Amino acid sequence: MSNLVYLMSSLPSLSFEEIPPISLSEFNQDAKDQLSGKHFHIMESTDIQMDISNTAESGSGAVNILLSEVYQDISELRKAKRHNRQAKLERLPILVTNGNPLVREKQIMHYLWEELDSIESGKRFSMTELMVYKLKLQILWRLNSFNIDAGAAVLDSVVNPSKKEEVQ
Amino acid sequence: MAGLKIKYTKTERARQKKILKVSERMLPLFEAMEKSLMASVNSISERIEQIREQIEQNRLAARDWVAVMSDSWVDISNFISINKIISKPVDVAGVRVQQFESVDFELMPIGEETPLWVDDAIILMQNQLQLLAEIKCLQEQIVLLEEELLDVRARVKLFENRRIPNAKIAIRKIGQKLQDDERLTIATAKVVKTSKQKELSP
Numbered sequence: 108m109s110n111l112v113y114l115m116s117s118l119p120s121l122s123f124e125e126i127p128p129i130s131l132s133e134f135n136q137d138a139k140d141q142l143s144g145k146h147f148h149i150m151e152s153t154d155i156q157m158d159i160s161n162t163a164e165s166g167s168g169a170v171n172i173l174l175s176e177v178y179q180d181i182s183e184l185r186k187a188k189r190h191n192r193q194a195k196l197e198r199l200p201i202l203v204t205n206g207n208p209l210v211r212e213k214q215i216m217h218y219l220w221e222e223l224d225s226i227e228s229g230k231r232f233s234m235t236e237l238m239v240y241k242l243k244l245q246i247l248w249r250l251n252s253f254n255i256d257a258g259a260a261v262l263d264s265v266v267n268p269s270k271k272e273e274v275q
Numbered sequence: 276m277a278g279l280k281i282k283y284t285k286t287e288r289a290r291q292k293k294i295l296k297v298s299e300r301m302l303p304l305f306e307a308m309e310k311s312l313m314a315s316v317n318s319i320s321e322r323i324e325q326i327r328e329q330i331e332q333n334r335l336a337a338r339d340w341v342a343v344m345s346d347s348w349v350d351i352s353n354f355i356s357i358n359k360i361i362s363k364p365v366d367v368a369g370v371r372v373q374q375f376e377s378v379d380f381e382l383m384p385i386g387e388e389t390p391l392w393v394d395d396a397i398i399l400m401q402n403q404l405q406l407l408a409e410i411k412c413l414q415e416q417i418v419l420l421e422e423e424l425l426d427v428r429a430r431v432k433l434f435e436n437r438r439i440p441n442a443k444i445a446i447r448k449i450g451q452k453l454q455d456d457e458r459l460t461i462a463t464a465k466v467v468k469t470s471k472q473k474e475l476s477p
Contacts, residue, residue: 262403
């Protein structure tokens with residue numbers, strides 16, 4: 108427990124859309140150094156890109172439910188669009204799904220961030236807080252990967268591979 | 276023409292007249308073919324420009340959200356690739372070319388947890404790849420049409436600068452030669468007749 112307190116106290120605080128103050132590998136290394144094997148395994152298996160077909164694999168129940176419901180909503184949005192019908196969402200507010208693909212992803216990430224905030228509220232120095240920290244860090248790294256030039260280069264590499272070869 | 280040997284015979288003159296007649300009939304056909312090929316090449320070039328503008332418009336429309344394609348969670352290049360470009364043979368200005376029909380894509384199934392932007396990116400990429408494939412087909416058409424155009428232009432020049440003038444010169448020269456020969460024959464006959472008359476007179 109004291110190690111968890113020490114770990115949580117030593118981690119930099121996170122705020123939405125800021126540049127991540129710590130890398131995921133640094134976070135994992137710090138957690139590995141401070142946590143017991145059992146706790147580290149629980150933390151390590153927590154991932155924001157969860158497999159919704161295997162929701163009971165790890166972590167906090169509230170976190171799993173949140174991620175599972177959000178991913179089910181994403182799946183429902185995809186199905187609704189494919190069949191040209193109104194989506195029936197369980198968790199995501201419909202407003203979050205408006206806007207262009209970039210805005211939509213940011214809104215979904217922001218929604219997840221706020222929900223994670225409410226999950227960790229009142230659970231200071233707990234495994235739940237640690238898992239939420241990891242998920243928030245993953246969100247920040249994901250948002251940080253969105254870049255116009257890099258995105259345009261990815262589009263070019265698929266649409267115009269010869270251009271990419273010329274650049275190389 | 277200077278190096279050409281002309282047979283100064285009526286048969287040769289008839290042959291040259293036939294060549295001139297056929298050449299004068301063929302020249303407008305080749306000129307029409309040249310115009311038609313040029314018009315086709317121009318309209319294909321315009322179509323390529325239109326497609327390029329469409330590609331640029333699509334790119335600009337996606338500019339607001341293209342940043343999401345560098346998402347660290349997804350490698351979009353795994354989701355889409357081209358199997359083959361489908362085209363059909365058609366005749367354009369008398370030349371057999373391949374006309375773009377569609378693109379057969381290899382699409383990886385999208386998992387339920389895959390971010391939603393992937394769907395939009397695949398649609399955009401399909402559009403752009405189809406337009407680029409159409410440009411490729413059109414460029415190949417232009418190559419074939421330009422090859423034919425060179426051939427037709429060479430024929431037009433051959434008729435305009437060689438066959439028709441040569442035939443005209445040959446006909447004129449043969450005509451002159453035959454006329455001269457005829458005059459010479461008449462003059463010779465007259466001389467012979469006069470000398471015979473002189474011999475007969477006492």
